[in-house]
Amino acid sequence: MIKQRSQILVAWFKSWDILWTGISWILAYHIRFDTGLIPLKNEVPDIALCYGNVLQVLLVAFVAYRMTGQYEITRFRRLREEMGSVLRGVGLMGLLVIAVIFGMHSPYESRTTMLVFMILTFFTVSFWRRATWWAIQELRHLGYNQTFAIVVGSGRVARKTARGLRHAAWMGIKNIGFVEDQPNRWADDLDILGTVDDLPKLIEKYRVSHVFIALPMNRYHEARKVFDVLSQTLAEVRLVADVPEMAALSLTTTNLDGLPIVGLRESPHFGLNIFVKRAMDIALAAVGLVLLSPLLGVLALLVKLTSPGPIFYRQERCGLNGKPFMMLKFRSMRVDAEQQSGAVWTVQDDPRRTRFGAFIRKTSLDELPQLINVLRGDMSLVGPRPERPVFIQKFQKTIPNYTARHAVKAGITGWAQVNGWRGNTSLRKRIQYDLYYITHWTPWLDLKIMWMTVWQGLIHRNAY
Numbered sequence: 001m002i003k004q005r006s007q008i009l010v011a012w013f014k015s016w017d018i019l020w021t022g023i024s025w026i027l028a029y030h031i032r033f034d035t036g037l038i039p040l041k042n043e044v045p046d047i048a049l050c051y052g053n054v055l056q057v058l059l060v061a062f063v064a065y066r067m068t069g070q071y072e073i074t075r076f077r078r079l080r081e082e083m084g085s086v087l088r089g090v091g092l093m094g095l096l097v098i099a100v101i102f103g104m105h106s107p108y109e110s111r112t113t114m115l116v117f118m119i120l121t122f123f124t125v126s127f128w129r130r131a132t133w134w135a136i137q138e139l140r141h142l143g144y145n146q147t148f149a150i151v152v153g154s155g156r157v158a159r160k161t162a163r164g165l166r167h168a169a170w171m172g173i174k175n176i177g178f179v180e181d182q183p184n185r186w187a188d189d190l191d192i193l194g195t196v197d198d199l200p201k202l203i204e205k206y207r208v209s210h211v212f213i214a215l216p217m218n219r220y221h222e223a224r225k226v227f228d229v230l231s232q233t234l235a236e237v238r239l240v241a242d243v244p245e246m247a248a249l250s251l252t253t254t255n256l257d258g259l260p261i262v263g264l265r266e267s268p269h270f271g272l273n274i275f276v277k278r279a280m281d282i283a284l285a286a287v288g289l290v291l292l293s294p295l296l297g298v299l300a301l302l303v304k305l306t307s308p309g310p311i312f313y314r315q316e317r318c319g320l321n322g323k324p325f326m327m328l329k330f331r332s333m334r335v336d337a338e339q340q341s342g343a344v345w346t347v348q349d350d351p352r353r354t355r356f357g358a359f360i361r362k363t364s365l366d367e368l369p370q371l372i373n374v375l376r377g378d379m380s381l382v383g384p385r386p387e388r389p390v391f392i393q394k395f396q397k398t399i400p401n402y403t404a405r406h407a408v409k410a411g412i413t414g415w416a417q418v419n420g421w422r423g424n425t426s427l428r429k430r431i432q433y434d435l436y437y438i439t440h441w442t443p444w445l446d447l448k449i450m451w452m453t454v455w456q457g458l459i460h461r462n463a464y
Contacts, residue, residue, distance in 0.1 A: 010071045010138075014062070017129075018124060021061045021121050032112055033045070033113075048333075056100055062090050064092040068088040081236055082129060086126050090122045093121070100114060123229035141169055148207060149176065149210035150206075150211050153178065153179075154178050154180040154184075155214075157215065157242045158215075175424075177178070180193050180195070181196050210238070213226050213240065262328065280443060282374075285371045299330055307331070311330065311331060312329065313331040314326045319379060319406070320406060320407075321407075329370070330365065330369055330374055332366045334353075334354060382415075382445075383408050384405040384416070385430075399428060399431060405431065405435070415433045416429070
């Protein structure tokens with residue numbers, strides 16, 4: 001049921017969306033024909049034609065905005081969903097206006113004006129909507145326009161739900177307490193209001209609008225009882241999925257013929273994202289090789305002069321989808337370093353290192369040849385650090401979600417590394433940071449990590 005306040009908000013948005021659409025229609029005429037910013041090839045149409053089509057444009061806009069979900073008001077609506085609906089609405093509206101105007105053979109036919117009109121409409125409608133939501137969120141922070149919630153459960157999931165509601169105060173949903181059928185001594189610090197059977201009277205007493213069922217997975221069978229009890233009320237009910245250990249990458253939801261589907265392992269690295277990331281890798285790696293070529297030459301010479309053997313060390317590592325490749329490094333150890341010990345991790349003051357090798361490992365200069373791996377497509381500039389197959393076979397059996405790191409290309413640097421999790425540090429922490437990077441990847445996050453890598457310097461206390 002749409003509450004009265006939501007109806008008022010819908011009416012507010014409808015009114016201003018239509019008003020800004022009309023203003024944009026008229027402004028587009030003046031920008032196109034009066035400012036001289038866009039060269040004119042034909043005669044300037046009479047402005048009366050512009051005003052004469054306003055009503056048709058507004059009617060088409062109203063229909064298009066409704067069809068694209070611009071008036072689905074919810075406290076959980078995110079910015080990208082809001083902008084997406086506005087973009088779809090303006091796009092559909094523009095196509096319909098063009099079809100109507102050109103279909104009626106109106107003398108007011110200008111493709112450039114239509115484009116200016118659509119751009120103006122998108123920015124004016126979006127700006128006003130964001131300004132409105134900003135004002136509402138500020139009021140909610142001050143305690144106005146609040147609704148109340150109850151969390152069912154008292155364990156880890158319930159606590160995280162309550163904490164999330166506090167952090168997202170802009171939604172205006174205030175948790176008043178918890179409901180639990182199986183309280184224990186670990187829940188003494190929580191405000192337990194009663195049991196599940198008490199929910200109807202609690203909802204009425206505290207005017208609760210939202211109920212979050214936040215039970216652990218081993219108690220999901222109780223959710224049916226909770227929902228049956230809540231069927232006596234008008235509160236909105238949401239189930240909080242308890243799948244953090246299962247979700248290796250991210251949680252997504254979709255619908256399959258009316259059946260809700262929860263995605264547990266999906267990566268944002270697909271389609272255009274892959275193209276953008278690869279383009280960044282090629283451009284920045286090529287520039288890096290050119291700028292660092294004098295340094296690379298000096299390092300190569302010093303490796304050769306300070307220790308007999310090859311300049312580069314090639315080692316098998318696993319990258320995207322677990323595919324092996326040969327990773328390049330400046331050699332920092334003796335040629336016979338693994339003839340007796342086999343594949344082992346380096347340790348502090350490793351006796352197998354050469355004198356110059358200790359320096360380039362400590363400063364990470366030994367990893368600069370991996371820019372060649374990036375150009376070849378084996379690696380990315382930013383991503384989880386690649387590991388050797390022999391260690392992967394061990395880790396994927398003992399560390400949950402370890403294999404999920406291979407959903408993206410391995411990187412020279414990464415989110416875990418710039419946060420201090422490299423060398424002799426917790427593997428589980430590294431996996432946690434790697435999975436965060438995979439889930440939240442954007443080009444800007446890559447640039448941030450590269451900047452942090454340079455800003456924090458090359459020397460790491462955990463690098464051996």
